[in-house]
Amino acid sequence: MPKIVDPEERRRVVAEAVFRVVRREGLEQTSLRNVAAEAGLAIGSVRHYFAGHTELMLFAMREMSARIIARLTVHADRLLDPSAPLSPDERRETVVRMLAELLPLDDERHAEVVVWLSFAAAARTRPELRPHADELYDGLVSLTTRVLEGAHRAGRLHPNADIPLEARRLCALIDGLSLEAVFHPGRLDPATMLAVLKAHLTTLQAGHS
Numbered sequence: 001m002p003k004i005v006d007p008e009e010r011r012r013v014v015a016e017a018v019f020r021v022v023r024r025e026g027l028e029q030t031s032l033r034n035v036a037a038e039a040g041l042a043i044g045s046v047r048h049y050f051a052g053h054t055e056l057m058l059f060a061m062r063e064m065s066a067r068i069i070a071r072l073t074v075h076a077d078r079l080l081d082p083s084a085p086l087s088p089d090e091r092r093e094t095v096v097r098m099l100a101e102l103l104p105l106d107d108e109r110h111a112e113v114v115v116w117l118s119f120a121a122a123a124r125t126r127p128e129l130r131p132h133a134d135e136l137y138d139g140l141v142s143l144t145t146r147v148l149e150g151a152h153r154a155g156r157l158h159p160n161a162d163i164p165l166e167a168r169r170l171c172a173l174i175d176g177l178s179l180e181a182v183f184h185p186g187r188l189d190p191a192t193m194l195a196v197l198k199a200h201l202t203t204l205q206a207g208h209s
Contacts, residue, residue: 011049014059015059015060015063019115021038023111023115030056054128058132061119064115071101080147099144104182104193119133137171140171156205157206173197177197
């Protein structure tokens with residue numbers, strides 16, 4: 001009997017090949033031919049699932065975004081679940097772990113940041129990619145805002161905290177740490193990134209001066 005191929009699984013295999021090519025050679029090398037070779041497939045197989053390069057890039061961006069958002073959501077759900085209250089220490093640690101998902105603290109997350117920065121840079125001059133580049137950032141801002149709002153309602157932030165502004169500031173901090181770690185390798189180690197993040201979160205707490 002012919003082997004039954006799961007179309008979604010095959011698309012994910014191709015997306016993983018895109019990620020590997022981007023990490024190793026840059027986005028400009030993600031031709032259908034190069035990606036097919038990386039995935040160990042005939043180029044015709046890739047064309048069977050993707051009409052062209054743009055469709056492939058859009059799928060890869062959505063796949064990367066979904067992967068990151070899924071990890072963030074696990075932590076956010078724990079923070080926002082009223083039926084399972086966390087101690088202050090548990091809450092602080094969960095917030096740190098959630099935001100640390102976006103920092104290049106290990107090989108896997110470093111690779112994701114490299115790939116996503118490549119996509120975001122390409123979206124600057126390719127309008128068809130822009131909505132998908134914005135989607136992840138907007139999702140991060142929304143999620144961060146919800147977490148800060150919850151902390152504010154519980155009295156854990158300064159009473160006069162500007163939540164929308166603080167959400168943007170926190171996202172900008174994460175972006176800055178990620179950019180520095182990727183573009184200046186060796187100058188910002190994981191321990192320092194975490195220390196900067198924790199120090200910033202401390203400044204948001206009620207009672208901190």
